[in-house]
Amino acid sequence: MLRVIGIGSLDELYSDIPLEVRLNRPLKVDGFASEQEVRSSIEQLFKENKSGSDYNSFLGAGIYNHYIPAAVKAIVSRTEFQTSYTPYQAEISQGLLQSLFEFESMIRDLTAVDAVNSSLYDGSTALGEAARMAVRATGKYKVIVPRNLHPDKLSVLRNYTEPVGIRLEAFGYDEETGGPDLNDLQSRLDRETAAVYCEVPSFFGTLDADVVRIPSLCHEKGALSIVGFDPISLGGLKPPGEYGADIVVAEGQSISSEMNFGGPGLGIIGCRGENLLRQIPGRLIGMTTTINGTDKAFSMVLQTREQHIRRERATS
Template sequence: MLTNAARAFGTVRPTFKHPYLPHTAESRAKAMAVIGCNRDEGCDLFMDIPGELRCDSLELGEAMSESQVHAHFEAISNKNMKASEGPFFLGAGLYRHHIPTVVDHVFQRSEFMTAYTPYQPEVSQGTLQALFEYQSLVASLTGCDVSNASMYDGATSTVEAALMAARISRRKNVLMSPSLHPQYSEVVNTYAQASGAIVPTTVDSKGCTDAGFDALIDAVDKKTACVVVQNPDVYGNVHDISALADKCHENKALLVVTVPDMASLGLLASPGSKGADIVVGEGGSLASPMSFGGPQLGCFATKAKYARYT
């Protein structure tokens, strides 16, 4: 009886080699036969990998304690250049910001977690409150009427804005500023190749001043779905988008403005107030720390008349 109980709770060492892998030798052989792999251990699957690059075994060395592992990886990470040691360039989209200590205390307040009743924690209610505060902030910063609850990052937000403009205008031509972040342009082009819903073109500045804005104004026509510009642009220049917005609206096209640093809108005039129809951007500067580029977010806002377009 004791043996059965011990076996049920896993205290008896299994007789097979890998207790957490469900595959038997027979099931592996059957799977390899189906895909035409006849060599032991599935080596045919790795034939395209040069032999000198293959790792046949892991030499992990002696076991370490938790503190030793932490010290080991810290020593490895110290070989890298820290964010605080490197230069930061305007318009590039990821920056070092001071995050006040009060930020941690604000988002840990009870109304963002258990706002429904004092005896029945309703986390969903706190989530709704947090989303309301976030969307209100983004709408205020961008000068738009409505905001969603964030996108993946600034680049994908830019793509979604272009796709939205194409649906609204029933056109495909998307004009992109030559001073748009090159990674944003690449993402737009990648989406365009996959979906075929938009035809993006980076407008040649043709020697025009103001980082190609004059060339963009000249390029807008009746076939344009939208114009995508960045402000501040990738070179750190700040632009007045009013004339470009007027030209877009004359041709029933939309103006999409992407902002690489949403915190900059605390100082600059909002794009919405200058005629932008859709405002997107990178929201990592809104109290998110730099952590290998991971904890970023894409902001997305627009005018109320576009909120129900599909």
């Protein structure tokens, strides 16, 4: 091998490595061990680690440790899911299309909106897409967000908005309760506002009854309401669609995904009304019937990507 690569010795091969960091003695390697012995040794080493399951953890800021049923891992391990292929050919992708349709239907029922797409990259990109949806729908270029927005979300949101001229403003919060400062919000909300974004629970983890008033304040000024929600919280909280949210977004990792060192996530986005439905990015799966009308069938609908329509009109 040394001859093939044009080197005369091992010392020459390692010449770029400083002498002070080289191992100048034989590497100490213990004798052989069986698989069982190696496994036992490693398991003992692992016992020194502590995981999120060992404590009641309130950390996360969007990525949380939840129990995941064994059925989830069994289902997603099927080879049908081990692909990033988009199911353009509906006739050979009915199983995958139906699973996406069922997901959309479940989140739609949970949030009380009209339609949900079959996911985006994560909660932050869902917020960025929601802001651009609102601007396209209203023709206005100001979006108001909470001052206590997750800094990573704000960074991604700026990446989505600044290149297209969307102006971001921040409204304050009550320093005692963590709830939204509606007086500050109303002072910023005007006829030039495309949308207001709020979160339930907030980034601080607080719940405030005043949040449900924000959609009506938006509508009085001709603006849209974007609500960020935690999917788990909707087991006990009022769905955002029921108090007037026009667009809903979420990080869906907590539904059934591992923490995965902070990613990948699951971006959820949904909306009310046909006007916004025409602006929603990503994939929408619909249900129809087969050619002979005897069976249910599933396919992608309202495909507004640049490979289907003119690039300047594409939403994704």
